[in-house]
Amino acid sequence: MWDYSDKVKDHFFNPKNAGAVEGANAIGEVGSISCGDALRLTLKVNEDSEIIEDAGFQTFGCGSAIASSSVLTEIIKGLTLDEALKVTNQDIAAELDGLPPEKMHCSVMGREALQAAVANYRGEEWKDDHEEGALVCKCFAIDAVMIEEMVWANKLRTVEDVTNFTKAGGGCAACHEDIEAILEKVLKERGETFDPNAAPIEKVEAKAEKKPLTNLQRIKKIEEVIMSFRPQLMADGGDVELVEVVDKTAYVNMTGACNGCQMSSMTIAGIQQRLMEVMGEFIKVVPASQMPAAGLVNIKEAGHA
């Protein structure tokens, strides 16, 4: 069974605002019975202030779909429509203390129902802007449709390309066979053949926008991201520091309660994800204890110099 947080369980076993709101003037319906998830969100919006006075949900779906719906209604009650539209699916997941990667689409469905309801209130038509496919990368919750679109749009050729553009495959690497299968399929449709040893393509858009960072700028930026995790870790009695950056690998020291704790690998995965988002490139975060011996010597020498 899934490793649901206590908050997910609580919202599932004791859902808040279940059922349709009477006299609702904003209704959003999203999902699909074939996928096993469907949600109707009903809101009562004050027409003068645009404040959501009441919210109710009806959900066909699994535990996390029901919990996401329930927590969504709690979050948006009392907000104005504009404020509510700022709620992201990450906000919904965070309020539930996280969701398993396979279940992140439940929080997406919540946000989409909200957008649909607001569109309905304003007399607009809401269109779903993405199609969802089978989950490929479980570390970063990236599905097959997303990967295929990116491979098409950016003429990607290798697994490394796919990781650079979508993050898929940048974690545990177990999905590389599936990513290769997608590449093989799309390249065949394009009349090319997949070559696992092809040189990775340059990420054009990132280059066009700004000048490449100097080595120092790059390391500083990486350190900045890692520092931003410290308050959270220190609150749990741990800490993290950047030790060395070698090419695409950042070596970190986890200390205190983090060291050897089960959470440390999760924390590292989180840092890696944030780094890749900020830096726009593939970066691997590795505990300093796994640094090749030669690297360690260099640092020591540098430290004593």
Place this chain on the structure above:
Amino acid sequence: MPDIYLDNNATTKVDRAVVDAMIPYFTEQFGNPSSIHRFADGVARAIKKARSQVQELLGAEHDSEIIFTSCGTESDSTAILSAIKAQPNRKEIITTAVEHPAILNLVDHLEKEGYTIHRMPVDKCGRLNLEAYKNLLSDQVAIVSVMWANNETGTIFPVEKMAEMANAAGVMFHTDAVQAVGKIPMMLQDTKIDMLSLSGHKLHAPKGIGVLYLRRGTRYRPLLRGGHQERGRRAGTENTASIVGLGVACDLAMQHMEFENTQVKAMRDRLEQGIIEQIPHCFVTGDLNNRLPNTTDIAFEYIEGEAILMLLNKAGIAASSGSACTSGSLEPSHVMRAMDIPYTAAHGTIRFSFSRYNSMSEVDEVLKVMPSIVATLRKLSPYWDSVNNTPVADPEQAFQPTYA
């Protein structure tokens, strides 16, 4: 009341007698059965005994037809890969749309390598069309692989007849009998089945032990080559304790075969009838007249299976579901799709699978909580009209969400 375990098609509790028989092979008799010192002197004999116990349960003609493997999946892979390696000119495989992933994902992979895969469809009750099967058999087919009983619905396929048809056409026949062994009496020596897979943990032996039955004379190529174990047909040091455990489990399965088909069946039937009588808009899936005695798979319309399981779990009851969410995929179970069960029901299927450890009082306990669990979730469902306690009129029309 202690927790109630109704998920015996997923795995079973290891019988106490099995555990007791295994312990000495971890502690005193831990030797390698290939050695000749006293730490091993009883081990080879114990394996021989276990082999004959498995032979007895399967009704195999020779004990050398029993090859110990690590699991059902290994047995399945060995059987199919052996058949295609031994007959490189045959490029077709016949199987069914409702097989276990151990078969389906393997043949999907072989399809990419150029094999033609015939996945026979089933009707709404999960049954095969034997006329269509007959037409598929040819000298191009390397192997037919058809499960003896379906893991989700318990539906039994006529494998003995199908093996005869394959044999008449000169085609090898394999059956994944992981769910059937111990529940259906077998006499393999009277059949034309060439290969059969079984898995220990489905019949109260531990996980990590399986068997491939290989009829004497069937052309064979090993999956694992190496030492001389299993007469060179499955190299690798024997999982001695588990082999001994499986032997005892097979003995116990023989002794309980009748109990399984009377008492266990009675529990299953009472649960099934009780649920159908008390809860509106639910139905049993599969071939009701031709099923394993321990399995019932019930579709609860307009609600989702994982949510049902979570509420059952809270009530101390373990079962499983064919919903998409429990597997992390977007589609409900391929078995439900193959039977053309509507989506409104396929996502809400719950499988209850019994063993000889269950009791009637447990059935009553499930019947006590099930109606309110279903009612609770239907109250939340956009497809359900809580005021009138019926599905909304024409649910597909009344609620037409934007596809997300």
